[in-house]
Amino acid sequence: MxxxxxxxxxxxxxxxxxxxxxxxxxxxxxSSLVTGGKVLVFPVDGSHWINMKVIVEELHARGHEVTVLCPSDPWYIKGDSPFYKVININSPAGFDRDKFESYVIRTLDIRRQGASLWTRLSLVHDLMTQTYLMHKMVLQMVKVIFEDDKLMQSLHDANFDLVLTDPAFGGGVFLARRLGLPLVFNARWTIQGEGHEVIAPSPFSYVPITGSELSDKMTFIQRVKNILYYLFTCIQTWYVVRSNYKPFAHHHISSDVDYIELFQAADIWLMRNDFTFEFPRPTMPNVVYISGFQCKPSKPLPKDLEDFVQSSGEHGVIVMTMGTLVEKLPEDVTEDIAAAFAELPQKVIWRHKGKKPSTLGNNTLILDWLPQNDLLGHPKTRVFVAHGGTNGVQEAIYHGVPLVGLPLLFDQQDNFFRMASRGVAKVLDYGTVNKDIFLEALKEVLYEPSYMEKMKQLSSLHRDQPMKPLDQAMFWIEFVMRHKGAAHLRTESYKMSTIQYYSIDVIAFLLAVNLLVFACFSYVVKILCQKLCRSKVKKE
Amino acid sequence: MxxxxxxxxxxxxxxxxxxxxxxxxxxxxxSSLVTGGKVLVFPVDGSHWINMKVIVEELHARGHEVTVLCPSDPWYIKGDSPFYKVININSPAGFDRDKFESYVIRTLDIRRQGASLWTRLSLVHDLMTQTYLMHKMVLQMVKVIFEDDKLMQSLHDANFDLVLTDPAFGGGVFLARRLGLPLVFNARWTIQGEGHEVIAPSPFSYVPITGSELSDKMTFIQRVKNILYYLFTCIQTWYVVRSNYKPFAHHHISSDVDYIELFQAADIWLMRNDFTFEFPRPTMPNVVYISGFQCKPSKPLPKDLEDFVQSSGEHGVIVMTMGTLVEKLPEDVTEDIAAAFAELPQKVIWRHKGKKPSTLGNNTLILDWLPQNDLLGHPKTRVFVAHGGTNGVQEAIYHGVPLVGLPLLFDQQDNFFRMASRGVAKVLDYGTVNKDIFLEALKEVLYEPSYMEKMKQLSSLHRDQPMKPLDQAMFWIEFVMRHKGAAHLRTESYKMSTIQYYSIDVIAFLLAVNLLVFACFSYVVKILCQKLCRSKVKKE
Structure with missing residues (x-):
């Protein structure tokens, strides 16, 4: 056919x-506009807000009323918006952005210039400390909310239908519990292990831990690495939960409440990925995959940009951005990149802040900001050079544009590993990249047709769903409103002890019964033998 | 809100x-009508065909061409239909329906009158033999197909897009493999263990084996039962696969092919249940839950039936059918049932073949056949008395009618257990039911409002889905057509050995490394101690 x-x-x-x-x-x-739902959002500030905002705006468009709890000194979250109401929380200790930025710059420097093992270890320690402080800060914000009786009363009186939160930090989990509200997660992955107890039982043999840069087909050594990676995340979780969430749960909820249980009791998980991005893995009925929910068809470009794009002729266009977190790459890198671009017949549109490289070719247009979605959706776009943030990668899948990756931090390397393993991306090492390496990678993705073909296939798989991802997200949020939760879709197995969960008691019992039967049988055989021997002796 | x-x-x-x-x-x-897809169906004859037919007719309605492979002496499958083309296979040994029916009658007699342990065991043996013979018969049919070069050539030439099969028997699996076609399952559960290796890893502690009459919340003893039940299904599978499928796979496919692997390689599983019927459990991305796909809104009743229903006034109507497999219940049972009905103010519509009970009341209408769906959807219907076939139970959920259950055979008891555990059904024991017990159960479901309330809730959950179940089934079948499979949604972990799958090798390796490190450390400490002691002795 x-x-x-x-x-x-x-x-x-x-x-x-x-x-x-x-x-x-x-x-x-x-129907739902008649009275509309009421959603209380406890977001994670920073780049995570970019995703949450899409959902918040769509909720607003569907006639729901959204209230966002936000630190008094927000970072990405805007204090006034026609789409949502903000409640500012005067949390005592804010997030130290300068420290975070200095951590980012130090990390990039070290990757580029190398450093002693000691410096590298201190960097890991820095990251752990930063993470710890962020969790602490979020909990301080929740504490302020809980201790403000007037605010709590108003939150109770508002009759919210549910709490929508990003579970990267656990504040929203506590809030939902205290207000007795259903809980919806908007998650990419969590330090609580994502798949390995929290969502569905996931064998280490074929479910790679997020961040491990492993696929679902692993060699023996890779499987060892996966388990070690898992143990590392366990230690991290234990440390963060034990030092922050556990005492908080005991003090502010109840002494017999376990934070992980509260966390696992979420009604719906809106997961910001799907199986064109993630490897196939076990899941649960209350997990909804909404990868690409932020993507939309491209709009026409502004006239001057369209003219520039069209001037590329049959060669097409290369688009490059490095995300919002790292606004400036070091000069030696940008010089090399510009020089590589200059050698290509393609036109290049590059979002770049900072000094204009001296090696810049005539074919390269540098912009402070670029309409990424409209450019990726343009039929002349051939390659997307990106840092590997989840959003950018998913937009590339949506529009079917192959990637050249220059991952810098966090999960970016892992995101690109997924794309490379599908043959739709060439990944470079930021530590060693230079003009020749960069140029070669670009040429490979531009002129080896398999990259474009495979990306088009991946894109067609991603787009071929019964319902658009954003509509799915809305459906399930409204489902939770209509039914006051989604109890029939989520297991309560997390309430079991580890011994029960893994049937260790049952297996021990069955082994004991077997042993007993064997012992009885042996005893009977022994007695019979002895009797037989005795009667033989007597006869003799 | x-x-x-x-x-x-x-x-x-x-x-x-x-x-x-x-x-x-x-x-x-x-779009799809332009050329239409081509689907090759390898069905399971008998009651399973009722479900498959719904999908086949819908495929036809959407412009796809359906070819059904069917034994030359079919049971439920009709040889001529405007919806599908039939290819009759002259399989040497047909299914012995008489033996099957005599097994059914014997089972019911024994449940009613009791029997020695020996007789009961012989009944289990009979069922095993029947099942074995059915698998054998299906494989004989496949053998005939494989050995008919002309037929095989025509099947190849037909360029089918996929094989659609019911995996209760493995014939379609072999056919898909030989023809090199994508494979779609229409399944309720399989003897290959359904969830316990085949679909997703499913802890015994909260995923009950189908047929075990256990829920997702089990006591210690129930968890022991669940594992024993699992071991029993393993033996059954081992017996059936080893004696039938394994030699067949080796002979007709390849000597290194494992049947279970072929089976697990299915692209999409259309599962005939959902989580208003099943307990929440781990699943995989290529499993689509289509419970109630056969359900549709009720149509108006024929005039005389509508008049009879309306005459019930505020009391409403009771509907009773026992399915198509057991057409006649024993006389003592029907006498008791009729007498119980006669004592109620409700009107009763009863699908009953055989002798008219002498105790029949004026309020009870006996029919040879009844429009079940239209009656269940009638606002006057209060209770559905049923045997617990999956279709009937799911129609009751769809229409929100609470149940009184009289399960007779197979999975019926288990289906009703699910409903009873949700408080929407009262289940009776066929072995001991009499007039008083039957009447009491009816009164309980009629007059205890929680049954109706909970069933309405369950119904509203079941109906509140992003897409109708039948549309979902169609979407995913057409998805497989469009993409020649659904490789990105299914794991290939089944290709691993058990040792790899459960990471036994990795765990052993890590333990060995730990031991080695510990041994080295101990050795060093020992040497140091000895040296320290010696120098002390020297000093002294």
Whole structure:
């Protein structure tokens, strides 16, 4: 059959679904708009807010009322918005952005210039301390909320339908419990181990720990690495939970409440990935995969940018951005990158802040900001050079643009590993990248057709879903509103002890019974033998 | 917020989704109808065909061409249909329906009248033999297909897009492999263990084996039972696979092919349940839950039946059927049932073949056949008395009608256990049921409001899905057509050895390393101590 060929028809199919789902959304909204739902959002400030904001704005568009709890000195979160109401919390200790930024700069320097083992270890220690402080700060914010009787009363009186939170930090979990509200997560992954007890039982043999840069097909050594990585995350979790969340839960909720249990009791997990990004793995019925929920069809470019893009002719365009966290790359790197670009016949649009490289070619346009989504969706775009933030990678999948990766920090390397293992990205090492390496990688992705073909295939798989990811997110949030939770979709097995959960008691019991039966049988055989021997002796 | 109250609004929401999805379907069909897909169906004859037929007819309605492979002497499958083309296979040994029916009658007699342990064991043996013979018969049919070169050539030439099969028997699995086609399952559960290796890793502590009559919350003894039940299914699987499928795979596919692997390689599992029926459990991304896909809104009743129903006034109506497998219940049972019905103010519509009971009341209408779906969807229906076939139970959930259960055979008891554990059914023991017990159960479900309330809640949860179950089934079948499979959604972990899968080698390695480190450390400490002692002695 020739239902549809791979890419375009699936895209147009997807658009037809979209059309139909718009009708659907209108129909549903016409019902839910009557009174609208009320959502209390406990977000994670910083780049995580970029994702949460998309959901918040869509909730608003569907007639729900959104209230965002936000530190009094927010970072990415805007204090005034037509889409949501903000409650500022005067938390005593704010997040030290300068320290965080200095950590980022130090890390990049060390990756580039090398450093002693001691310095590298101190960097890990710094990261752990930063993380610890962030968790502490979030809990201090929750403490301020809990201790403000007037605020708590107003939150109770507001009759929220649910708490929506990013579980990277546990504040929203406590809030939902104290207010007795259903809990919806908007998560990419969590330090509580994501898949390994929290979501679904996930064998180490084929479910790689996020961040481990492993796939679902591992060699023996890789499987060893995966378990070691898991043990490391366990220590991290134990440290963070024990030092922060455990005492907080005991003090502010109840002395017999375990934080991990509160966490696992979430009604719905909106996971910011899917199986064009993640490797296939066990999951649970209350986990909804919404990768690419922030993606949308591209809009036309501004006239001057469109002219520039069109001037690339048959060679097409390369788009490059390094995200918002690292605004400036070191000069030696940007010089090399600019020089590499200059040798290509393609046109290049590069989001770059800082000094203009001296090696910049005529084909390269430097911009302070660029319409990333519209550029990625432009038919002339051939390659996306990116740092590997989840959003950028998922937008590349959505638009079917192969990647050249220059991962810098955190999960970026792991994100790119996923893409490279699917043959849709070439990944470079920030520590060693130079003009030649960069140029070679670009040429490979530009001129080896498999990159583009595989990315188009991946894109068509990603887009071919029964429902658009953002509509799915809305459906399940509204489901929780309608049914006051999603109890029938989530297991309560986390309430079991480890011994019960792994059936250790049952296996021990069955072994004991077996041993007993064997012992009795042996005893009977022995007695019979003895009697037989005696009667033989007597006869003799 | 008061988005919607529980039952009706959710139903109307669901209808709105439906409306929108019809638009969607039309849009999609307008594309897929152009050339249409080609589906090769290897069904399981008997009651399983009732489900498969729904999917086959819907595939036809969406413009796909369906070919059904069918024994030359079919049971439930009709040889001519406007919806599908039949290829009759002249398989040498047919299924002995008489033996099967005599097994059913013997089982029911024994449950009613009691029997010696020996007779009961012989019954288990009979069932095992019957099952064994069915598997053998299916494989003989596949053998005939494989050895018919002309047929095989025509199947190759037909360019099917996929094989759709019910994995209760493994014939379709072999066919898909030989034809090199993607594989879609339409499954309720399989003797290969359903969840315990085949789908997703499922801890015995909270995932009950289908048929065990256990829930997701078990006592110690129940957890022991669950593991014993699992071991029993393992033996059964081992016996059936080893004696039938293994030699067949080696002979007809390749000597190094394992049947279970072929089975696990299915692209999509359309599971005939969901989490209003099943307890929450781990699952995989390629498992789609389509419980209630056969359900549809009720149509108006024929005039005389509607008059009879309306005559029940405020008391409402009781509907009773015992399915198609057991057409006649023993006389003593039907006399008791009729007498119990006669004592109620409700009207009763009873699908009953055989002698009219002498105790029949004026309020009871006996019919040879009844429009089950239209009656269950009638607002006057108060209770559904059923045998517990999956279809009937799921229709009751769909229409929100509480149940009185009289399970007879197979998985019926287990299906009802699920309903009873949710408080929406009262279950009776066929072995001991009499007039008083039956009457009391009916009164309890009729007059204890919690049964109706909980069933309405369950129904509203079941209906509140992003997409109708049948549309979901179609979406994923068409997905497999569009992408020639669904490789990115299924794990290939089944290709690992048990030692690798459970990381036994890695754990042994890590323990060995630990031991070695410990031994080295001990040795060094020992040497140091000895040296220290010696120098002390010297000094002294």
């Amino acid at each position: 020739e239902l549809t060929s791979l890419y375009l028809p699936s895209e147009s199919l997807s658009e037809m679904y979209r059309l139909s789902l718009v009708t659907l959304a209108v129909l549903v909204c016409s | 008061e988005l919607t109250s529980l039952y009706l609004p959710s139903e109307s929401l669901s209808e709105m989704y439906r409306l929108s999805l019809v638009t969607l379907a039309v849009l999609v069909c307008s």
